[in-house]
Amino acid sequence: QKEVEQNSGPLSVPEGAIASLNCTYSDRGSQSFFWYRQYSGKSPELIMFIYSNGDKEDGRFTAQLNKASQYVSLLIRDSQPSDSATYLCASLSGGSYIPTFGRGTSLIVHP
Amino acid sequence: KAGVTQTPRYLIKTRGQQVTLSCSPISGHRSVSWYQQTPGQGLQFLFEYFSETQRNKGNFPGRFSGRQFSNSRSEMNVSTLELGDSALYLCASSLGQGALANYGYTFGSGTRLTVV
Numbered sequence: 001q002k003e004v005e006q007n008s009g010p011l012s013v014p015e016g017a018i019a020s021l022n023c024t025y026s027d028r029g030s031q032s033f034f035w036y037r038q039y040s041g042k043s044p045e046l047i048m049f050i051y052s053n054g055d056k057e058d059g060r061f062t063a064q065l066n067k068a069s070q071y072v073s074l075l076i077r078d079s080q081p082s083d084s085a086t087y088l089c090a091s092l093s094g095g096s097y098i099p100t101f102g103r104g105t106s107l108i109v110h111p
Numbered sequence: 112k113a114g115v116t117q118t119p120r121y122l123i124k125t126r127g128q129q130v131t132l133s134c135s136p137i138s139g140h141r142s143v144s145w146y147q148q149t150p151g152q153g154l155q156f157l158f159e160y161f162s163e164t165q166r167n168k169g170n171f172p173g174r175f176s177g178r179q180f181s182n183s184r185s186e187m188n189v190s191t192l193e194l195g196d197s198a199l200y201l202c203a204s205s206l207g208q209g210a211l212a213n214y215g216y217t218f219g220s221g222t223r224l225t226v227v
Binding site for chain 2: 049
């Protein structure tokens with residue numbers, strides 16, 4: 001059973017701080033990883049994709065992947081209230097087309 | 112460029128009825144995947160269609176079915192509705208099969224189904 005685990009939160013951070021969201025996965029065959037942002041009442045929106053060990057940066061977002069430890073993280077620098085949302089982590093195993101989603105971490109950025 | 116269009120946005124149905132939801136993917140995208148999202152279970156995969164063929168299926172009962180047309184539009188049907196079917200149903204579009212083809216899904220706005 002492939003599983004992706006996330007702390008449901010909420011994770012509360014002050015505006016301007018770094019928000020760190022973590023995700024662990026059980027399937028060692030997982031090769032690709034996604035982070036989606038979902039605002040309340042809206043559908044998920046892809047914000048990051050990573051498949052190589054290390055860091056990948058896109059604007060204020062940095063995804064970090066450590067395959068040996070089986071975790072993926074998302075850092076949001078200079079957090080803004082508009083970043084308040086649920087962040088979903090998903091993994092995709094080699095040879096599979098269907099990702100496994102975590103249940104998401106709720107992030108609250110307060111002014 | 113139009114996004115993924117799901118209709119209707121909201122539905123209220125009675126137990127025992129059936130329902131059909133529609134999804135039009137991004138133009139040129141050939142893969143449509145369906146997900147059920149509930150607060151308790153998160154995103155659960157229903158099925159995936161690519162080139163009018165169901166390529167993958169999740170662990171849902173046979174009451175849940177779907178199809179894809181030659182223009183890549185997809186429908187899903189739920190028969191004999193149960194209270195537990197109340198959820199947000201999301202359609203995800205991708206260029207090729209599955210989530211990797213364009214480095215992730217593009218989701219539609221979803222259909223909120225309430226079964227009473």
